[in-house]
Amino acid sequence: MSSRANDENGDEANEPVTLLRTPISLDYDYSAGQSASLFLRAIAEGKLLGQRCPVDGRVYFPSRGACPQHGVTFGDEVVELPDKGTIVTFSIVRVPAESIPLELPYVTVNVLLDGADTILMHVLDAKLEDVHMGMRVQAVWKPKAEWTTSTGNIIYFQPIDEPDADYDSYKEHI
């Protein structure tokens, strides 16, 4: 109950409580829904599916099933995208995360896949001093036997030997 220090400094029952540790957790099931299910089932086969807005033709990836700008649903039409794209922006991360297999510091990137009109956040395996906007990159996938209905099938992106993309081709996504 009382430590020697508390005996010397008074009854701890009279001390204000300044810290209360309450470890808690919640388990819940998440229903992906129609559009995300399309996307997740495809990525289990190594395919990257987006959906096209019927109003202006922009391709959303990943798709939420409806256009946030025009308020229309996308239906069943899908657009298969390549696993190559362009770095739009990036950040250098110096804080560890259990789900990221890269050593610190590593780079998070916003990638505009070729043919997509929305960006994908992921990580990049490259030398920090080499990373720049407009850099061309490609996904590195887990071995096929390990693919599941998860974006984790892509381990990270890495630079490829292609000329940088023109600034005009990605500037609206910065």
Ligand SMILES: [Zn+2]
């Ligand atoms: Zn739209």
